[in-house]
Structures are given as C-alpha cells and as structure tokens.
Amino acid sequence: MWGMLVIPPMMLPRDGRFGAGPSKVRAESVDGLVSVSRNVLGTSHRAAPVRDLVARIRTGLGELYALPDGYEIILGNGGASAFWDAAVFNLISRRSAHGCFGEFSTKFASAAQRAPHLADPAIAKVDAGSVVLPPADAEADVYAWAHNETSTGAVAPVYRMGSGDALTVIDGTSAAAGIPVELSELDVYYFSPQKGFGSDGGLWFAVCSPRALARIAELAAGDRWIPDFLNLQLAVENSRKEQTLNTPAVATLVLMEQQLQWLLASGGMAYAVARTTASSAHLYAWAEQHELATPFVADPAYRSPVIGTIDFADSVDAAALAATLRANGIVDVEPYRKLGRNQLRVGMFAAVDPEDVAALTACIDWVLQQTRS
Numbered sequence: 540m541w542g543m544l545v546i547p548p549m550m551l552p553r554d555g556r557f558g559a560g561p562s563k564v565r566a567e568s569v570d571g572l573v574s575v576s577r578n579v580l581g582t583s584h585r586a587a588p589v590r591d592l593v594a595r596i597r598t599g600l601g602e603l604y605a606l607p608d609g610y611e612i613i614l615g616n617g618g619a620s621a622f623w624d625a626a627v628f629n630l631i632s633r634r635s636a637h638g639c640f641g642e643f644s645t646k647f648a649s650a651a652q653r654a655p656h657l658a659d660p661a662i663a664k665v666d667a668g669s670v671v672l673p674p675a676d677a678e679a680d681v682y683a684w685a686h687n688e689t690s691t692g693a694v695a696p697v698y699r700m701g702s703g704d705a706l707t708v709i710d711g712t713s714a715a716a717g718i719p720v721e722l723s724e725l726d727v728y729y730f731s732p733q734k735g736f737g738s739d740g741g742l743w744f745a746v747c748s749p750r751a752l753a754r755i756a757e758l759a760a761g762d763r764w765i766p767d768f769l770n771l772q773l774a775v776e777n778s779r780k781e782q783t784l785n786t787p788a789v790a791t792l793v794l795m796e797q798q799l800q801w802l803l804a805s806g807g808m809a810y811a812v813a814r815t816t817a818s819s820a821h822l823y824a825w826a827e828q829h830e831l832a833t834p835f836v837a838d839p840a841y842r843s844p845v846i847g848t849i850d851f852a853d854s855v856d857a858a859a860l861a862a863t864l865r866a867n868g869i870v871d872v873e874p875y876r877k878l879g880r881n882q883l884r885v886g887m888f889a890a891v892d893p894e895d896v897a898a899l900t901a902c903i904d905w906v907l908q909q910t911r912s
C-alpha cells in the first residue's frame with residue numbers, strides 16, 4: 540500500500556540520488572563527459588590526451604588536498620578493494636594493526652589475516668555504530684582504519700599511530716572530497732572515485748608519503764612474490780608517467796576531472812566540507828527531534844558528515860518507506876545490506892545539494908504522516 544503513495548511533486552528533491560556510492564554524478568559532469576570525451580574516449584591511454592587528463596587529475600588532487608612536500612598521488616585499476624590486496628603485498632612488511640568498526644574496515648583486516656606471508660594482524664573491534672582505532676602494537680609496521688565507515692555512517696579521527704617506520708594507512712573511500720584530513724598525519728590515503736568525487740567506479744587513487752613510497756620500493760626490491768596487477772611500485776612508476784599499468788576506465792577519469800574542477804572552482808575542500816556539513820547538520824537535527832527517528836551513531840562526534848544512518852521506531856517499516864521513496868524517484872536510501880537494521884542511509888557527498896536533503900526529510904515526514912492518518 541505504501542508503494543502506491545505519490546509524493547506531491549513540488550516536495551520532491553530536485554535530484555533524488557542519495558546513494559552511499561555509487562553516488563550522485565552531477566548533470567554538469569555528464570555533460571562534460573559528452574563534450575570532453577570526443578578527444579579521449581577510444582584513444583590510447585599511453586598517448587597525450589589521456590595522459591594529460593591523468594596529469595590534470597593528479598595536479599587537481601594535489602591542489603584540493605594541499606599535498607605536503609614529497610607526497611605523491613598514484614592510481615591503478617580495481618577500486619579500493621583491489622588496493623587492500625595491493626597493500627597486503629606492498630605496504631605491510633610483517634604485521635599490521637587494524638581498527639574494525641564496520642564492513643569495510645574489517646575487509647582490509649581479513650585480507651591481511653588471510654595473507655600467508657604475513658603474521659596475524661592485531662585487531663581492535665567494536666559493534667557497528669561506534670569507532671575504534673587499531674591497538675598499539677610493538678610489532679605493527681602498518682596501522683590501518685577507515686576515515687569514514689560507509690556501512691555504518693561513523694567517522695573516525697585520523698592521526699599518525701605507532702613509532703619508527705610504522706605507516707598509517709587510511710581508507711578514505713567515502714570520506715575523500717567531503718571530510719577534511721591532514722595528510723601530514725598519515726602515510727597512505729586511498730579511495731575510489733564513485734563517492735565524493737562524483738564519478739564512476741573501477742579505479743583507485745592513493746596519496747602516498749615519502750615513507751610509504753620508500754616502503755613500496757623496499758618490498759618490491761625484496762624477494763616477496765608480488766603479482767604485477769597488485770604491484771604498487773609498478774603503479775608508482777606508471778603514475779609518474781601519468782599512466783596506469785593496464786587500460787583504465789577513461790570515462791571514470793573524465794567524470795573525476797569534471798568533479799575536481801567544479802570543487803576547485805567553487806572553493807576547494809572548504810566548499811565541499813561546507814556542503815556536507817550543512818546537509819548532515821540538517822539530517823541529524825531532524826532525526827534527533829523526531830518521535831520516530833534516531834541517529835544510529837549515538838556519539839555525535841562519530842556521526843559522519845557524508846553518510847547519515849537513521850534508525851526508525853518499530854512502528855515504521857523502513858524498508859517499505861525506502862520502497863515508497865524509490866517509487867517516487869528518491870533512490871538508494873536503503874541501509875547497508877548486511878547491517879540488518881530498521882534504518883535509512885543517506886549519502887550526503889558534496890555533489891548533493893543541502894536543499895535536497897531538506898526536501899528528503901520533508902518527503903519522509905509526508906509519507907509517515909500519510910501512513911499514520
């Protein structure tokens with residue numbers, strides 16, 4: 540019966556895409572894809588047009604993040620999931636320590652745990668909805684956690700852990716371009732472009748410190764077997780030539796550049812953060828005062844500015860609510876599938892207009908009102 544409800548069109552957000560990634564791709568980026576692509580789609584990724592595009596992206600990322608001296612941006616195929624496997628070969632010398640507070644931070648830990656050439660990782664774990672950093676561990680040479688846990692909507696602090704040669708390796712997949720980070724406080728910040736960068740999937744990017752670059756070179760020169768596809772030294776060498784080891788998704792690169800240029804022209808990271816902060820402040824304030832809704836992440840300090848998770852009272856069927864919204868063109872607000880909560884999850888990346896988040900909550904209120912009366 541809920542699916543039959545038609546939300547008054549004037550209440551609807553102008554753009555109904557609130558996915559946690561893939562997420563909203565701006566119409567202007569798609570227009571750019573059509574106009575810019577004529578010169579690059581269907582041309583060699585080893586020739587100037589595509590290499591120039593990669594160069595503009597690397598430079599643009601450096602500008603967006605105020606890259607510290609000696610840090611480099613590398614890229615490759617396979618998304619952040621492939622980067623976990625690459626990290627297991629090229630970043631962890633012997634043993635890593637992980638903070639696990641959701642699906643994605645846990646996946647990297649399990650990749651390290653399964654790797655036969657590594658010692659068992661040290662793991663700190665908490666229930667979904669909170670945050671935990673890796674345990675201090677005298678033998679850990681990599682400390683790893685997610686800046687933003689996309690599966691739960693929890694944001695973690697980022698600062699350098701460990702001493703000596705230990706590297707701090709941060710999954711910025713859903714935080715990048717939406718939550719500020721101090722790069723001098725970490726060694727590797729890796730992400731996929733289909734979230735805050737409003738692009739498509741298939742690639743990974745990683746900002747690497749000089750210490751991380753040295754670790755990559757050292758492990759590549761050693762006797763560890765490293766598959767070429769996951770070899771970060773090859774990625775470093777190709778990235779320096781504005782290339783990837785194998786053929787990249789060129790359309791993804793074009794969309795990524797469109798988003799970068801938009802962010803940089805609008806005020807850079809400060810602009811992106813102002814938008815994600817405005818959207819999330821509204822969503823959480825709405826949920827806090829709502830008799831049927833509550834922010835899932837209890838501690839306000841851990842509530843993500845880019846992924847909002849909202850629990851509903853038992854009297855509300857959140858799945859039916861999401862289905863009704865979907866039937867009205869408001870899509871992808873279903874919770875992370877394995878979380879199993881009576882919840883909605885709202886992606887509020889920089890591309891999402893804060894006014895659309897306000898429209899979304901108004902639509903939810905309208906639907907709840909209809910189903911109660």
Ligand SMILES: Cc1ncc(COP(=O)(O)O)c(C=O)c1O
Nearest residue numbers: 618619620643689710712713731
């Ligand atoms: C925090 C985080 N890390 C890693 C990934 C995996 O990214 P990909 O699907 O591009 O491999 C995701 C995807 O949602 C994510 O949210």
